[in-house]
Amino acid sequence: MKQKILIVERDDQIRERVKGILESAEYKVYLAKNSQEGLAKALKTKPDLVISDIDMPYKSGFVLLEKIKSHKQLSTVPFIFLSSIKDVEDFSLGINMGAYDYIPKPFTKRELLSSVKIRLLNYQNMDKFVSKEINKSVKEQVDILKLQLTSSIPHEFKTPLNGIITASQLLSESDCGASEKSKELVAIILKSAYRLDELVNKFLYYNTLELKKSYTESHPDERV
Numbered sequence: 243m244k245q246k247i248l249i250v251e252r253d254d255q256i257r258e259r260v261k262g263i264l265e266s267a268e269y270k271v272y273l274a275k276n277s278q279e280g281l282a283k284a285l286k287t288k289p290d291l292v293i294s295d296i297d298m299p300y301k302s303g304f305v306l307l308e309k310i311k312s313h314k315q316l317s318t319v320p321f322i323f324l325s326s327i328k329d330v331e332d333f334s335l336g337i338n339m340g341a342y343d344y345i346p347k348p349f350t351k352r353e354l355l356s357s358v359k360i361r362l363l364n365y366q367n368m369d370k371f372v373s374k375e376i377n378k379s380v381k382e383q384v385d386i387l388k389l390q391l392t393s394s395i396p397h398e399f400k401t402p403l404n405g406i407i408t409a410s411q412l413l414s415e416s417d418c419g420a421s422e423k424s425k426e427l428v429a430i431i432l433k434s435a436y437r438l439d440e441l442v443n444k445f446l447y448y449n450t451l452e453l454k455k456s457y458t459e460s461h462p463d464e465r466v
Contacts, residue, residue: 244270245362246287250280250294250306251324256347260293260324263351264358277306284316291362293345296325307339320361324349403442407435 247269251257261271272287274280276298284292292310296303303323310316326347343357410432414425 244268245291246270246272246289247291247293247358248272248274248280248284248287248289250274250277250283250292250298250303252276252295252298256295256324260354263354267355267358269358277303277309280306281309284310284319285313288315289319291320291322291358293322293324293358296323304339307341311339322357322361403435403439407432407439410435 247264249257249260249264249271251260251273252275257273257275261273264271272283272289274283277294280292280294283289294303294306298306303325307321307323310319310321320343321341322343322345323341324345324347343361345353345357410428413420413428414432420428
């Protein structure tokens, strides 16, 4: 069965280009022009991956990501941003919200397919994948597991870290009669959490680049 990918993109030419590239790689593709249509299509088709623009009418891509992650049946679906917005803060915001990758426009066919293959490889059922790839070498199978672990584990840091930051912020802003010493300790916790959050974001960004490089190097014969 073909893996399903939902493309949410306001630009007709880019949307059709992405569709053509993915269909040539034998993916089942669904299209949407904005966030509202994208959410409706996602709920209807249950895609294996969502690729979305950030700057769209009605609602932004960030809002679409938030709504998809809030739905139980879609919360684990990998999400890739495809956008001409190149600000690192946008990348960090997307990662914090649960996006797995960020492809800046303009992009090449190789860049698009590499990101798609890596995300589907890491977040789909690995048992099914390995059963299809059973004839691969031990090194290739180890590389598969390495990609899965190095990509998924850093994201797992974000949930408890966000909880620490939120709780610390509430404590620091509340007037609960805490002693000056307690306030100092909360400030230290919050400062440390911010520092750790920054390091995790940098690692996620670095890891995304390394995953793409690793995939390209391990598949030199693919003409994408």
